[in-house]
Amino acid sequence: METINKKELLERLDDVVEQHIADAVALFQNRDNEFLNKPSATGGWSIAQCLDHLNSYGHYYLPRMRDKLRVAPPTNAEGFTSTWLGAYFIKMMDPETGKRKYKAFKGHIPTSQLDSAKVVSEFIRQQEELLHLLRDGVDKDLDTIRIPVSILPLIRMKIGDVFQFIIAHNERHMQQAKRNLVPEGIY
Template sequence: MAALVLTSENQIQRLNHILNTVKKHQTLDVTTLKTPPNPKAWNIVEIIAHLNVAYGKYVEKINDTLAKSADIDKEPDGFKARRWQKFVIEGQQPKNGVRKMKMKTLKRFEPLLDKNELTGEKIDEVFDAFFELHNHLKQSILKSRNKDVSKIKVTSAIGPVVKFYLPEAFEFLLCHLERHMVQIDEILA
């Protein structure tokens, strides 16, 4: 099986692409943003809110790990994802614009939004929170370039069954974001 080598530049490029895409989504009209493809599915705002909940669970973990990681004075290099973590990461990653397996969202990751009270103002709050959180992700990836990321692990929000080194955690979060970008594309198609 081919190795999954993670680099911060690749992650930054993909994250910038996602941030630009979500900025465009924010300009869609309210009806498009709050209409789900079917009554049981999430609308676009709920997807964004879910991404906020998911990333929110990593903010402190990432801050702590960065604070505890030693500074290094060498060129940022690729980080090879470990086998189990690679499997978990690739489970999230869409292939050729298709989400591989449908997953049931755990209760603690569900967006807490009242569909009937989604005003333009409320929607903007969700998007603003998205940009704030994911700019934190970007700054964290940038900071990690000058840190020894191979010593301290982060327990994933899934639980202790998955522990990540920072580049693996960033990759997991990016693949999760990409997965939901595909879901939004499907709604808009």
């Protein structure tokens, strides 16, 4: 695998997370419960379900990443190298390269009627925490910190791969949520 510049990677991911926050605030915050819980015209998830699904992954990954970054020693390492498995998961989840649909895993399937204000608020909070974690990663070795994968904890991925996977997964479902705005002529 190719080694990439860690600082550039984290800045690129930071920009995507900043956009997710801006979109959540501009498009979803302060919308009524009925609107955010309205099922997709194509039969898919509502906006609230998309965000709740992402929140379920955040509940798993964010504390683990926070704990690992907190105790990781500072380093001058400037590069990061994905593993083949990490690169595969990222490519699979990225909306540009992973066109296949996937079924959500048990524990990550949202219910149909949610407290949408709470869901949106939690999503924004988690994205802000993710920004802090990305910024904490600048002086850490992203190759040595390992995080157990939520669906198979025996597999541990490098935190640099986890950052990319989570943000690609978030982008995938943010695009899905925003497609629910099209019939309304909003987006």
